[in-house]
Amino acid sequence: MRLDPERSRTALQPLAARLGLSWERLSEGVVQVANVQMARALRRVSVERGHDPRRFCLAAFGGGGPLHACDLAEEVGIPTVLIPRYPGILSALGMLLSDLRKEYSRTLMQPVAGSLSRLEAVFQELEGRARHDLQAEGVIPELLVLERRLETRYRGQSYELSIPAASLEPEAVRAAFHEAHRQRFGYASEGAACEVVNVQVRAIGRIEAPPLPFQQPEAAPAPPRPAFRQPVLAEGAWRDCPVYEREGLTPGQALAGPALLTQEDTTTWIPPGWAGRVDGWYNVLVTPAAEG
16 A cells, blocks of 8 residues: 555644644654553553563564554663564464463362362373373474463452462462562562462473574674665654665664665664664664664
């Protein structure tokens, strides 16, 4: 689908006039509203689950992800953005290369006090079902991994947290649950009674995935040459922006924002103040320019 900038401007004019804004300022506002909504979703799966976004890298995928990724990373404090080689088909590629997974569970209300030995028989039964099911799908025993977990809560709570069941000793289960609760909610009631609600087994059938193409990055590669240049509206001003063809980039090459990368399945936006570098797998790693 080819964009029609003139018709887009015409569509924005009535609303821009009502708000007393230029169509440029209104269009930037539309993007900012979309980014705020997406940043809120990022915080729900990071900060609200006890994770510091500054410790992570943001992977941008899909047709639109690489257009918004740097703005979202800046909004929530993520220091690095990874743009895969083919963002538009990353989900499909992941499905083909992902391990097989099945989960089995049994509800078994059990106070975490005294012996938890009766849980062992439940684990063994669930593991037997898991082995049978995954071997029927062609997973050989050497590539089958079984993980034991317990869904646990404080007595009286209406929700559970899943914790690894590395040990069935009550003190070990309590300690693991308190730590999971502290990470998720910021506190733990270590004097409160705990109970196991569900026994879980996660069965993983490892897939022998083919290796992805890798090329050692050059130490001093030739700078990339833009296919053309065009004006881009960024941070309230029109800027002369180079446009690169993604397929022409090689490992080790660096790009300074503002820059656009075009390819068949997406467009990548590197804003002013950000810089990208192509790694050996042809991903583009983008960071604030001051950090390299």
